[in-house]
Amino acid sequence: MFFRLICVSLFLVLDFEYCFSQEDSLLNLFNNSNSDTVRVNLANELSVYYYRKNPEKNYEYANTAYRLSEKVGYSKGNITALANIGSYLISINKFDTAYFCLLKAKNKAIALGLKKEEAIAKNRLGVYHFYLGQTDSAIEYFSQASKIFELAKDPVESCKIENNLGAIFRRKGDINKALISFFKCLRFDEAQGSLSNIASDFNNIGVAYIDKKILLTLVSF
Structure with a gap:
């Protein structure tokens, strides 16, 4: 492959790498788990899996993760769900609502000291700004996210x-x-x-x- 990144559409693909063989496994675990936090995590993983494959399911599982995480007070899963919803909204050009979700995810992650979730939200904000042609802001968010992941090993x-x-x-x-x-x-x-x-x-x-x-x-x- 000449470049690992050439076109804009690949920005989110790099963030969402899942093997197709995982679908049945994820669905089976989600449908049979009795733990709410596990179901939130699995719903978020399914949302990521369906990002390109099935936009409706992408949003369905992100929304499921968000609602269930709100109900049980699971902050990490809630932030990830907000980031996934934001990414879905970017993909359908609803940029204002996407920005609201991603900013909420970032601020909540910072307030709770959740560095990985902060990096995820900032990375998605980088994608948001890139799609709007705001290159300098995209670079700033990507750089911050990369640094956090680097420090987090x-x-x-x-x-x-x-x-x-x-x-x-x-x-x-x-x-x-x-x-x-x-x-x-x-x-x-x-x-x-x-x-x-x-x-x-x-x-x-x-x-x-x-x-x-x-x-x-x-x-x-």
């Missing part, structure tokens, strides 16, 4: 966001910052031994260097 999520940042910086012509993000991904993927991702990282880095050479050539004229 979750390099997988951080790497996904750094790929997004690298692609944005490259499109803006800020090649040096793009390279910083792409090299962060390369270091992580090398540590994991992920050959396909390493190949993608080298592609991204190589093309960024080509861009840099072209820009330097243009400046010299």
Whole structure:
């Protein structure tokens, strides 16, 4: 794959990676669990699974998670559900309502000191601003989310966001910052031994260097 991130539609795909074989397992666990908190978590996972596959079910399970988490006072699940609802609303261009949900998720996560949930909400806010063409705000939120995941020792999520940042910086012509993000991904993927991702990282880095050479050539004229 020439780039792990080229078009806008992939911004949310990188955040939502699920294997299709998980559907039956998730549904079976959700339908048979007697624990409300477990059902909230599973509903959120099902919402993520259906994000591209079935928008109606995507919203249905996010809303189920939100209502049940409100009922039982489960804050983590509630914040994740709000973030999932916000992502669904972005996908149907209801940006004002999406922003309300994502901002509520972010503020609640910060107030409760839930760093992972804060990072998730900020990452989705980055997507929101990117879709509206507000690149600087998108970069700010993506950067904050990546840093939180990095400090939380979750390099997988951080790497996904750094790929997004690298692609944005490259499109803006800020090649040096793009390279910083792409090299962060390369270091992580090398540590994991992920050959396909390493190949993608080298592609991204190589093309960024080509861009840099072209820009330097243009400046010299």
